[in-house]
Amino acid sequence: MIKISKPWQLSENQCTPEKLYLNRRQIIGSIGLTSSLLATEAQAKTKSATTPLQLTAKASEWSITDPQTPEAMATSYNNFYEFGTDKTDPAKYAKAMTTDPWTITVEGEANKTGTYSVQDLIRPDELEERIYRLRCVEAWSMVIPWIGVPLRKILARFEPNSSAKYVQFETKFEPSQMRGTRWPVLDWPYVEGLRMDEAMHDLTLMAVGMYGRELPNQNGAPLRLIVPWKYGFKSIKSIVKIRFTSKQPSTSWEKSAPREYGFYSNVNPDVDHPRWSQATERVIGGGSFSSLFSRRKTDPFNGYGSAVAEIYAGMNLKRNF
Amino acid sequence: MKLHLTDMRVLKPLLFFGLSLPLLWLLWQWGLLFTGKTGALGANPIEATNRFLGDTALRILLLTLAITPIRDVIKWAPITRFRRMIGLFAFFYVSLHLVSYFGMDLLFSVTALLKDIAKRTYITLGMTGFVLLIPLALTSTNTMIRRLGPKRWNRLHKLVYLIALLGVLHYFFMTKGNQPGPWLHLGILLLLLGWRVVKSNSLYKFNGIKIARR
Numbered sequence: 001m002i003k004i005s006k007p008w009q010l011s012e013n014q015c016t017p018e019k020l021y022l023n024r025r026q027i028i029g030s031i032g033l034t035s036s037l038l039a040t041e042a043q044a045k046t047k048s049a050t051t052p053l054q055l056t057a058k059a060s061e062w063s064i065t066d067p068q069t070p071e072a073m074a075t076s077y078n079n080f081y082e083f084g085t086d087k088t089d090p091a092k093y094a095k096a097m098t099t100d101p102w103t104i105t106v107e108g109e110a111n112k113t114g115t116y117s118v119q120d121l122i123r124p125d126e127l128e129e130r131i132y133r134l135r136c137v138e139a140w141s142m143v144i145p146w147i148g149v150p151l152r153k154i155l156a157r158f159e160p161n162s163s164a165k166y167v168q169f170e171t172k173f174e175p176s177q178m179r180g181t182r183w184p185v186l187d188w189p190y191v192e193g194l195r196m197d198e199a200m201h202d203l204t205l206m207a208v209g210m211y212g213r214e215l216p217n218q219n220g221a222p223l224r225l226i227v228p229w230k231y232g233f234k235s236i237k238s239i240v241k242i243r244f245t246s247k248q249p250s251t252s253w254e255k256s257a258p259r260e261y262g263f264y265s266n267v268n269p270d271v272d273h274p275r276w277s278q279a280t281e282r283v284i285g286g287g288s289f290s291s292l293f294s295r296r297k298t299d300p301f302n303g304y305g306s307a308v309a310e311i312y313a314g315m316n317l318k319r320n321f
Numbered sequence: 322m323k324l325h326l327t328d329m330r331v332l333k334p335l336l337f338f339g340l341s342l343p344l345l346w347l348l349w350q351w352g353l354l355f356t357g358k359t360g361a362l363g364a365n366p367i368e369a370t371n372r373f374l375g376d377t378a379l380r381i382l383l384l385t386l387a388i389t390p391i392r393d394v395i396k397w398a399p400i401t402r403f404r405r406m407i408g409l410f411a412f413f414y415v416s417l418h419l420v421s422y423f424g425m426d427l428l429f430s431v432t433a434l435l436k437d438i439a440k441r442t443y444i445t446l447g448m449t450g451f452v453l454l455i456p457l458a459l460t461s462t463n464t465m466i467r468r469l470g471p472k473r474w475n476r477l478h479k480l481v482y483l484i485a486l487l488g489v490l491h492y493f494f495m496t497k498g499n500q501p502g503p504w505l506h507l508g509i510l511l512l513l514l515g516w517r518v519v520k521s522n523s524l525y526k527f528n529g530i531k532i533a534r535r
Binding site for chain 2: 072073076077081085087088138140183184185186253256257274275276282284285289292293
């Protein structure tokens with residue numbers, strides 16, 4: 001077969017390489033940077049936009065008084081598989097993610113669906129600081145001062161209807177900015193979900209900051225969930241979609257290994273992960289050398305049982321792990 | 322007497338030093354931790370140590386399997402004389418990996434160890450690999466080679482193929498999600514084993530052609 005090129009068809013070498021196309025903003029940005037180098041010193045000082053914004057927030061009665069994990073550790077050791085499976089990868093590679101502009105799409109069983117900005121969802125006067133223990137499913141824990149708004153206040157504004165029994169969340173998925181998503185570690189994009197009463201519980205926080213500043217990318221900027229009585233992976237990061245559903249939504253880890261991760265994933269020292277015990281946890285950043293070797297006993301519901309156990313009354317928590 | 326760089330008396334100590342480097346690095350990092358500094362082991366040094374020792378052990382084990390293909394490619398037979406040292410280093414790092422898991426993770430609890438071996442697939446696989454490595458390490462001396470006879474010794478040391486596979490499977494079963502690391506190591510293992518299969522097949526065919534031409 002003879003291939004006759006139409007005059008409007010471009011040959012491969014006439015095209016803009018995809019890499020250049022995808023980086024076009026960076027290239028334009030770097031032109032801007034060069035010209036700013038030529039600008040006056042006063043103008044050069046405007047680059048402070050890259051330093052994290054300080055946030056002011058009310059103290060909360062939910063906060064615990066345990067010693068806090070050093071900020072440097074909470075921001076350099078965590079799982080965010082979108083940037084790689086090593087726990088040092090998020091801190092190394094999450095800078096590539098663009099968080100401004102950011103939109104959150106609200107869908108499903110609610111009256112006010114649509115597309116919102118972070119500012120639409122987060123009202124500065126509603127910000128609270130909540131010092132919570134975060135218990136990772138990998139049997140380690142941290143104590144982190146989060147800043148955010150109770151999720152119930154945000155969800156109420158969308159006016160979920162009577163069919164809304166669950167709410168599903170979705171993380172941003174952009175392989176060009178999130179190098180970990182170029183390999184199918186999980187079925188991307190990352191999805192998580194809560195039952196409506198869990199989502200509306202006052203403990204459930206939509207966080208935008210930690211340690212008095214806005215969230216760094218590796219910890220789920222610009223907004224993420226914190227569900228302190230559940231294993232860390234339920235606290236989905238960098239949320240772009242909220243969907244109200246009538247049926248229990250699927251979640252990424254449940255899809256990946258249903259035997260190991262359930263929909264509820266409440267912290268439970270009596271239900272082992274098939275590959276390790278959940279009875280104890282290693283406290284990250286305990287301070288002294290000897291504390292490296294010590295472990296603390298894991299509390300049912302991560303210590304928040306008095307606040308949340310009642311919503312699971314009558315449920316078999318071993319079967320609904 | 323002058324020593325050349327390619328002399329075994331130079332190369333072997335160099336290799337010994339090279340294979341010791343991962344341990345020296347780890348000891349240095351623990352020294353930093355002991356003096357209250359956070360080094361490259363990060364926020365969870367016990368986990369990082371376990372992972373590092375496991376990775377190192379598996380990679381050195383794969384290196385022992387790479388010696389034959391490397392010899393075939395660079396056509397330098399003396400390279401096989403390094404294999405014993407590399408194999409013993411693999412055993413050494415596997416042992417350290419086990420000690421760090423048993424000591425720092427399980428705090429030397431034998432009941433916890435037995436429970437893990439029985440209950441957790443990846444521990445079962447890893448422990449099986451370690452136990453199978455013991456006879457290979459014990460029969461690595463010249464005396465033992467002589468006592469067993471080269472034929473039996475060779476047959477016994479074929480176990481290393483199974484051990485390497487157990488090591489890779491141990492890695493597969495311990496990771497969460499579908500991670501690239503185990504696939505990479507499986508790929509390398511299959512390449513190294515595949516080399517041997519292709520070679521034995523091609524030798525057979527070569528003989529076949531010779532017979533046909535006669």
